[in-house]
Amino acid sequence: MAPAPLGVSLRAARLVYGGLTLFDGLDLELSGGCFTCLLGPSGIGKTSLLRLLAGLTAVGVSGELRGDDGLPLTGRVAYMAQQDLLLPWLTVLDNVTLGSRLRGERPDRERALRLLARVGLTDCALARPDTLSGGMRQRAALARTLMEDRPVVLMDEPFSGLDALTRLRLQALAAELLAGRTVLLVTHDPLEALRLGDHVLVMNGRPAILSPLPDLPGVPPRDPGDPAVQAAYRAILRLLGAT
Amino acid sequence: MKGLGRGLLTLAGLLLVWQGVVTLGELPPYILPDPSAVAASLWRNANSLLGHASVTALEIVLGMTLGTLLGGATALALGYSRRARRWLLPVLIASQAIPVFAIAPLLVLWLGYGLGSKIAMAMLIIYFPVTANFYDGLRHTPRGWLDLARVMLPEPRRWAVLRHIALPAALPALGSGLRVAAAVAPIGAVLGEWVGSSAGLGYLMLHANSRMQVDLLFAALLVLAALAVGLYFAVDAGLKRWLPWHPPNPETVETD
Numbered sequence: 001m002a003p004a005p006l007g008v009s010l011r012a013a014r015l016v017y018g019g020l021t022l023f024d025g026l027d028l029e030l031s032g033g034c035f036t037c038l039l040g041p042s043g044i045g046k047t048s049l050l051r052l053l054a055g056l057t058a059v060g061v062s063g064e065l066r067g068d069d070g071l072p073l074t075g076r077v078a079y080m081a082q083q084d085l086l087l088p089w090l091t092v093l094d095n096v097t098l099g100s101r102l103r104g105e106r107p108d109r110e111r112a113l114r115l116l117a118r119v120g121l122t123d124c125a126l127a128r129p130d131t132l133s134g135g136m137r138q139r140a141a142l143a144r145t146l147m148e149d150r151p152v153v154l155m156d157e158p159f160s161g162l163d164a165l166t167r168l169r170l171q172a173l174a175a176e177l178l179a180g181r182t183v184l185l186v187t188h189d190p191l192e193a194l195r196l197g198d199h200v201l202v203m204n205g206r207p208a209i210l211s212p213l214p215d216l217p218g219v220p221p222r223d224p225g226d227p228a229v230q231a232a233y234r235a236i237l238r239l240l241g242a243t
Numbered sequence: 244m245k246g247l248g249r250g251l252l253t254l255a256g257l258l259l260v261w262q263g264v265v266t267l268g269e270l271p272p273y274i275l276p277d278p279s280a281v282a283a284s285l286w287r288n289a290n291s292l293l294g295h296a297s298v299t300a301l302e303i304v305l306g307m308t309l310g311t312l313l314g315g316a317t318a319l320a321l322g323y324s325r326r327a328r329r330w331l332l333p334v335l336i337a338s339q340a341i342p343v344f345a346i347a348p349l350l351v352l353w354l355g356y357g358l359g360s361k362i363a364m365a366m367l368i369i370y371f372p373v374t375a376n377f378y379d380g381l382r383h384t385p386r387g388w389l390d391l392a393r394v395m396l397p398e399p400r401r402w403a404v405l406r407h408i409a410l411p412a413a414l415p416a417l418g419s420g421l422r423v424a425a426a427v428a429p430i431g432a433v434l435g436e437w438v439g440s441s442a443g444l445g446y447l448m449l450h451a452n453s454r455m456q457v458d459l460l461f462a463a464l465l466v467l468a469a470l471a472v473g474l475y476f477a478v479d480a481g482l483k484r485w486l487p488w489h490p491p492n493p494e495t496v497e498t499d
Contacts, residue, residue: 053395075397085387099395102403131487148395155331236352 005032006067006076006151008053015048022048022232023208027119028201030090030152032068035175035220037193038210040203041240046186047156048202053184054079054154067152067181078148080155082152084141086129092116093125120179135166140172146177153178155185161194166222172194175221190236194229196220202239211239276458282350282484284458285465291447296466298443302358302432303474306365307424313366314373315417321374322413323405338462339371343431351439359461361435361443367430373417384409418482429471444470 005040008030015022022045030036039045052061054077067073073236086095096116097107119139129137139160145153158174159167175196193200198220200213213232216222222229258278264270265277272280284294288323317335348365354360392404435443444467451459 032259046459051390054390056390056393077394079391079394081387081390083387085337085391087388089414098391098407102392102400102407103397104400104403109313128488 003149003151003181005180006069007032008051008073008152008184009066009068009180010049011064013049013052014043014061015052016060016062017048019206025202026063026208026210028053028210030145030182030184031199032151032182033180035178035196036187036199036200037060038184038186038196038201038203038234039190039193040188040208042188044119044208046188046203050154050184050186051158053077053152059068069175073152076150076153077154078145078150080141080145080153080156082160084129084137085142086137086144087140088129091126092130092132092140095129095140095145097168098144099148101106112143112147115146116140118146119143119173135162135170136186138162140171141178142174150181152182153184157187158185160189166194169190188232190240191224191229194232195224197223200232202236251376273455273457276461280378280458281461282310283464284456285462287461292444292466295442295444295447295463296470298358299361299429299432299436299445300470302361302435302443303365303428303470305358306362307421307428307433307474309362310366310369310424310428311373311421314370315377316418317370317374318377318381318411318413318417321378322409323401326371335371335374338367343368346389347434347438350435356417356439357440360438361432361440364435365428368434372423372427375412376420376423377417378415378488381409383416384412386409388412394447414486415488421482422475425475426471429449429467429474433467 003229008028010026010028013026013028014024021040022200034188036124038046038049048058048061051151052063053065053073055065055074056079065073067076072235086092087098090098091184092102093109093112093116094107100107113122113125116122118134119142121136121143122138124132124140126137131138132140139163145155155174159170163168168213171192185193185196194216201210202213213236216228218226218228232235261275261278263274268275276284293446319332321331321335327484347360350360350363354363378424388408391402392408396403427449432443433445433448434445439465444463447462448463448467451457455496
């Protein structure tokens, strides 16, 4: 189902913004086929780091990026943002197949419909996005991300705008559908990171450094009430200086 | 249909004020005829008014169409070529510095007394709002959509991004330009008719004015107003029908 796993390596990442060094000499390894969560407070540079991985470079950001096969990542990454970024003039189905139309390929409608069925949006395939609820829109965005069928998936707080229950459901769905891909999920919600991550990295300090948390037992999506998750949650809060 | 009721009420109120001014001010009919005289004139001259109105309407519609095409093409060129920006932007701004009123006699001289000069006038007067609005829309494609496209495309494809994202995203802005255009295009056409013509509502108004047929002048004015309002609502309805995703795009704020 998923393409062959591809690890990602980023070396000597550096971000200077307005005379402020947010990070410098940062190294990041994503093991192929694993779900990694990047956790950190707001304004620490998580999004910039993710955008660097996505090839969305900006002024002041640099780093050496490649797959673990030594080749560039271009064209092997899918990106999902906090906003669903659905185009309001297209149907849900046409939004899901946007990538192929941009590339001038013939959209594979059958596969798009199968993916919409998997995210539970079969009935909305021909609806316009503005008729959908926030959760449904983000599910459509998930289907669009899967439609790209890339080995690496980068997600920037994709669930943070949703209500708690919808968020839990979508986390479970994402964990199921993204299994086997190399995923980096940026979040400021420790529970989300612990629930979804095979590995959890904490980004903190200025300039920021990345410190891995001990891997939790069990397979994601974990139960948020699990004692191991709860213990790790408390440890994170201490690490981030919340308690 | 609440809007329609309100419109009719406003119209009735205006008529009442009009009649009041005529009655209380004891104005003679050659200064301000009362509404009933204008209505009678409207009825009496219905055929001639309709004929002249159709000429003016044709000028407006052709001027709007051509002006929209020219303005749209200019905006696309401005949005997608730096060289076009360097050469065309000053021309665009200069085109606004010269009032259409000033070149109306020239246009009549060059293009004659017929439709041509009026179409050119309507076109010139709407060219700027259409171009400026559409260009603005093309420049402000939400960044998130462009990021998404950039990640989806292995190598940049500007035309694909323009066609599938930037252009449709700018259509609501073009729509605002067209609304303004619909409101000002009749000015261009009537102005052209005033400067020199043998048909159209503007011509009829000048003609009636010089012969002291003030009731006919007012009747022509009413028809012109109805035409302009009708055009505006037609454009508005068309835009609502074809661009149903208003209000546009989600704001793309970067969060961390």
